Amino acid sequence: MESPKLNVxxxxxxxxxxxxxxxxxxxxxxxxxxxxxxxxxxxxxxLIRTFNRIYELSPGSLSVGExxxxxxxxxxxxxxxxSLRRRIGMVFQKPTPFxxxxxxxxxxxxxxxxxxxxxxxxxxxxWALEKAGLWTEVKDKLAASSLALSQGQQQxxxxxxxxxxxxxxxxxxxxxxxxxxLSTSTIEDLILELKNEYTIVLxxxxxxxxxxxxxxxxxxxxxxxxxCGPTSLVFSNPDHPITxxxxxxxx
Numbered sequence: 001m002e003s004p005k006l007n008v009x010x011x012x013x014x015x016x017x018x019x020x021x022x023x024x025x026x027x028x029x030x031x032x033x034x035x036x037x038x039x040x041x042x043x044x045x046x047l048i049r050t051f052n053r054i055y056e057l058s059p060g061s062l063s064v065g066e067x068x069x070x071x072x073x074x075x076x077x078x079x080x081x082x083s084l085r086r087r088i089g090m091v092f093q094k095p096t097p098f099x100x101x102x103x104x105x106x107x108x109x110x111x112x113x114x115x116x117x118x119x120x121x122x123x124x125x126x127w128a129l130e131k132a133g134l135w136t137e138v139k140d141k142l143a144a145s146s147l148a149l150s151q152g153q154q155q156x157x158x159x160x161x162x163x164x165x166x167x168x169x170x171x172x173x174x175x176x177x178x179x180x181x182l183s184t185s186t187i188e189d190l191i192l193e194l195k196n197e198y199t200i201v202l203x204x205x206x207x208x209x210x211x212x213x214x215x216x217x218x219x220x221x222x223x224x225x226x227x228c229g230p231t232s233l234v235f236s237n238p239d240h241p242i243t244x245x246x247x248x249x250x251x
Contacts, residue, residue, distance in 0.1 A: 011065035035214035089167035095154035097146035132160035152183025
């Protein structure tokens, strides 16, 4: 098997004096969907925030350990965070479109990293919207405010905005938690399609969602990964009694 795209080794994480993650070890392989499941407060969202160090926006936070990514030690003090956050993009639970046009939502981020001509930018915006399955719905209103879109459309716009800068890894923090079943299904289909080009880490409270779309599932409990393996095996024959109980209770 190939080396993991992301390789987490002995990771501890602290908010001030409060330790949130304990000795996390996890390998995330290219072109797979890895789901992190567990109760609220188990450390799922904190863990994926270490992958692009966005946790540093919160004062007093500290990661100890190693996270390797394409020859880079992410937690090294010399790591270029601007470049890292291009290569490892993130979509949050609540859709967060910028208060600007649909077109500019995507072009804004691209312009931070690349100098494109107007035709090149238009092509990139179209490409990203097509990838996110949104193009046919918005192609005639690119100048309209993104805030006029439905929640499901806004979330797909956020995905389009993230992939427009051409990352290698997509971090999805409960991307369907606030959406209706139809929008959820649309985004799940999109995730399955996107994994052909990206490596995806998904935080979800929805165990059925993990079953449907994840290749690998890890169960987090009080800041530790207590179960991790192929999704079908984790759900059919979990090797930890707490995971077994969690799955039975959720079902």
